[in-house]
Amino acid sequence: MKQAIGSLLVVALAAPLPAANNNDTTEPTPTWYGDVQSILEQECQVCHRSNGANLGGMVAPMAFTNYLQTRPWARAIARQVESGLMPPWHAAPRHRGVFENERSLTKEQKATLIAWASGGAPPGNPAGGPPARVWEADDDAWAIGEPDLVIDIGEDYFIEDDVQDRNVVFQTVITEEMLPEPRWIKASEFRPSGPVHHLLAPPLGFILPGNDPLVHDDGFGTLLEPGMTIIWDMHYHKEPGPGTGVWDRTSAALKFYPSGYRPDHAIKNAAMGKFDFEIPPGDPHYVATTWARFDRDAILLGYTPHMHLRGKSARFLAKYPDGTEEVLLDVPRYDFNWQTQYKYRAGGKRIPAGTEIELTVAWDNSADNPSNPDPTKTVLYGQPTTSEMMYGVVSFTDAEPGYDGSDTILEEFYHLLNERFGVDWESLSREEQARVFTEYHAERRRTQ
Ligand code: HEC
Numbered sequence: 352m353k354q355a356i357g358s359l360l361v362v363a364l365a366a367p368l369p370a371a372n373n374n375d376t377t378e379p380t381p382t383w384y385g386d387v388q389s390i391l392e393q394e395c396q397v398c399h400r401s402n403g404a405n406l407g408g409m410v411a412p413m414a415f416t417n418y419l420q421t422r423p424w425a426r427a428i429a430r431q432v433e434s435g436l437m438p439p440w441h442a443a444p445r446h447r448g449v450f451e452n453e454r455s456l457t458k459e460q461k462a463t464l465i466a467w468a469s470g471g472a473p474p475g476n477p478a479g480g481p482p483a484r485v486w487e488a489d490d491d492a493w494a495i496g497e498p499d500l501v502i503d504i505g506e507d508y509f510i511e512d513d514v515q516d517r518n519v520v521f522q523t524v525i526t527e528e529m530l531p532e533p534r535w536i537k538a539s540e541f542r543p544s545g546p547v548h549h550l551l552a553p554p555l556g557f558i559l560p561g562n563d564p565l566v567h568d569d570g571f572g573t574l575l576e577p578g579m580t581i582i583w584d585m586h587y588h589k590e591p592g593p594g595t596g597v598w599d600r601t602s603a604a605l606k607f608y609p610s611g612y613r614p615d616h617a618i619k620n621a622a623m624g625k626f627d628f629e630i631p632p633g634d635p636h637y638v639a640t641t642w643a644r645f646d647r648d649a650i651l652l653g654y655t656p657h658m659h660l661r662g663k664s665a666r667f668l669a670k671y672p673d674g675t676e677e678v679l680l681d682v683p684r685y686d687f688n689w690q691t692q693y694k695y696r697a698g699g700k701r702i703p704a705g706t707e708i709e710l711t712v713a714w715d716n717s718a719d720n721p722s723n724p725d726p727t728k729t730v731l732y733g734q735p736t737t738s739e740m741m742y743g744v745v746s747f748t749d750a751e752p753g754y755d756g757s758d759t760i761l762e763e764f765y766h767l768l769n770e771r772f773g774v775d776w777e778s779l780s781r782e783e784q785a786r787v788f789t790e791y792h793a794e795r796r797r798t799q
Contacts, residue, residue: 382475429468498604540564545599548588
């Protein structure tokens with residue numbers, strides 16, 4: 352994913368540029384300084400700049416921060432925005448305005464970028480627009496700001512030449528020197544140094560490709576306590592081959608609420624999903640469904656659908672106790688490269704006790720799916736990206752402020768764990784859960 356911006360720029364500059372074509376328009380052609388720069392600053396540069404956002408391994412390979420850099424890409428930009436591929440956002444248009452991290456262009460912004468490209472991408476007058484946005488050049492700066500605590504996986508870990516997919520679990524203990532007292536996490540940001548495809552590290556959070564750093568709304572958080580063991584469930588993925596071996600020492604930066612502050616709402620993340628699916632060879636639309644019921648009033652905070660290369664679509668549907676239904680999230684064109692967490696605006700979405708959430712996903716195992724590694728295979732659950740998964744992580748919290756009971760549960764989540772681990776998960780202590788979890792992964796490592 353990471354490529355040198357310089358070399359790409361040279362290649363792009365060598366391509367022929369479209370000739371200016373102003374004579375058939377009545378509107379004046381938009382210009383870089385007058386119109387385009389500010390759109391790209393708002394909607395694109397968060398990723399498209401040198402040292403731009405690294406969203407779980409997705410790094411934009413070219414910068415759009417000045418005219419010279421951007422000019423060669425004018426036509427590609429028009430193509431990408433016209434087709435809706437950029438900015439990357441995969442929720443259906445009906446959800447416009449619902450999610451805080453939505454990335455989208457207005458009709459006018461789109462039209463301006465397209466008209467600029469087809470009009471020959473002129474620079475215009477440098478004095479004709481607002482001054483260019485200045486981005487922090489500091490390589491070491493965290494997007495969440497100055498962290499209160501930085502922790503890492505505890506060792507330098509080497510991913511050898513021949514590895515394509517590897518799952519490894521690291522355990523690190525939060526010592527009292529690191530954290531003298533329990534603190535509530537306000538924000539977290541992971542920084543992989545190797546080819547991390549995804550990682551789960553409760554209660555710090557998780558990253559999937561395309562994720563933003565986690566910043567909780569005021570009054571919402573997760574608790575970190577001294578003595579806690581952090582289980583880093585890592586999935587590395589790279590192209591195998593001589594010379595591709597690489598080290599990793601992933602770290603995480605945390606920002607806490609002030610000492611002594613307890614947010615009203617403890618955030619929980621639960622995975623809905625299934626293991627017992629069997630996707631037939633060549634099937635262009637294989638569907639699986641699962642559900643979960645909330646037994647107390649809850650506030651939904653966000654959703655993260657997760658499938659692999661054959662993933663096609665995902666939908667979260669609420670079935671309310673009064674019999675009505677509502678589509679919470681529809682992702683009609685799921686893209687494995689962008690595993691976005693769809694995060695509600697501040698306040699989340701309240702649902703009454705008794706609400707059922709139904710998750711429906713579809714896979715495309717046909718040859719028409721360009722990402723399909725092998726359409727002749729029956730595909731089962733598995734860790735490698737060539738196998739499949741079905742998860743819908745639901746972030747939520749109990750609706751009652753200060754509630755610290757544990758009975759707001761997604762029944763289906765525990766059912767899933769029981770099915771997977773073959774043990775009664777709920778009856779295990781936290782330490783036992785950690786042990787089962789680790790053994791399960793060790794087992795998986797041996798069988799790889
Ligand atoms: C969240 C990060 C992010 C944002 C925001 C974003 N991009 Fe991208 N963009 C990427 C990444 C990563 C790639 C390379 C991988 C890919 O193509 O998916 C890319 C690729 C591109 C490409 C090259 C596609 C090709 O291969 O021809 C263009 C053009 C582009 N983006 C335009 C835009 C424009 C215009 C915007 C704003 C309207 C935008 N992007 C917003 C991350 C982003």
